[in-house]
Amino acid sequence: MKEILVSLPYFGPISQFKELVNTSKVWIEKEDNFQKQTYRNRMYIYGANGKLSLNIPIKHLPKTEVKVHQKYSEVKIDNEDRWQSVHWKSLKTAYQTSPFFEFYEDELAPLFSKEYVRLYEFNQDCFKTILECLQLDLEFEYTSEYNKEPENLVDLRSLANAKSSVAIPEYMQVFQEKHGFLSNLCILDLLFNEGPNAVEYLRGM
Numbered sequence: 001m002k003e004i005l006v007s008l009p010y011f012g013p014i015s016q017f018k019e020l021v022n023t024s025k026v027w028i029e030k031e032d033n034f035q036k037q038t039y040r041n042r043m044y045i046y047g048a049n050g051k052l053s054l055n056i057p058i059k060h061l062p063k064t065e066v067k068v069h070q071k072y073s074e075v076k077i078d079n080e081d082r083w084q085s086v087h088w089k090s091l092k093t094a095y096q097t098s099p100f101f102e103f104y105e106d107e108l109a110p111l112f113s114k115e116y117v118r119l120y121e122f123n124q125d126c127f128k129t130i131l132e133c134l135q136l137d138l139e140f141e142y143t144s145e146y147n148k149e150p151e152n153l154v155d156l157r158s159l160a161n162a163k164s165s166v167a168i169p170e171y172m173q174v175f176q177e178k179h180g181f182l183s184n185l186c187i188l189d190l191l192f193n194e195g196p197n198a199v200e201y202l203r204g205m
Contacts, residue, residue: 005029005143005153007160008072008123009039010056010186011130015166016159017187018205025139028127029157030120031146033069034058038160040072041119043186047094050179054087058119073120088112091188098174100195104133108188133191134199169205 003025006016016039020026034040041056057078061070077083088109095101107129116122131138149155158164166184171194173181182189190198 002154003027003152005150005155005157007032007038007040007157008120008127009160010041010043010054010123011126012039012187013044013159013166013184014168014187014190014202015184016156017134017190018168018202019156019159020138021136021199021202023154025141027150027153028140028142029146030073030142031144032072032157034072034075034119035160037162039162040123040160041075042162043188044162044182045091045094045186046173046175046179046182046189047090048175048178050175051182051185052090052094054090055083056087056119056122057081057083073118075119077116077119077122079115084112084115095174095188095192098192101192103195104191107133130187130191135196136199169201171201 002023004019004023005027006019007029009016041058043054045052045054057080059076059078091108092101111122111125111129116125168183170181171190173189173193187198190201194201
């Protein structure tokens with residue numbers, strides 16, 4: 001299996017984790033610029049009214065700032081909105097009746113109580129936590145420079161694009177009877193609904 005290169009999302013969509021479980025090693029991009037409309041600061045979950053977007057507010061550079069682009073690793077979170085409390089409440093409301101929410105609740109809750117300064121650091125902790133929840137022993141490293149066309153790696157950084165539509169096999173979702181199956185939501189949707197079977201599902205995609 002070839003090594004892959006991916007961006008670091010806010011937990012990340014199921015389609016990205018499908019690639020993670022089917023590779024020998026993962027390289028995580030650390031030297032790219034922050035881009036809007038990506039999974040870097042948003043995730044989609046299945047709420048009572050359908051697809052729900054949870055967005056992490058960030059501090060934008062002042063208009064007088066010379067730099068046109070800001071490195072992703074330098075982006076700071078705007079914590080004035082108490083977004084962590086809102087996101088955790090939304091997750092509990094959406095998934096507290098799912099088969100496995102209570103099973104993983106204690107592992108995930110600290111992420112939404114500790115205040116983070118930088119988005120990248122928060123997403124790093126989310127990534128490590130979800131690997132523990134999935135019991136996925138994954139070898140990964142971070143890039144030390146940006147390469148537009150990396151050699152000897154399968155470049156999957158485009159999976160961070162939140163606008164792309166990806167079809168995946170169905171699994172049972174909490175509100176599926178009301179709104180039908182919603183494809184390629186955040187990995188948490190799969191985890192809360194499938195629990196320990198999530199990795200086998202990913203490997204079988």
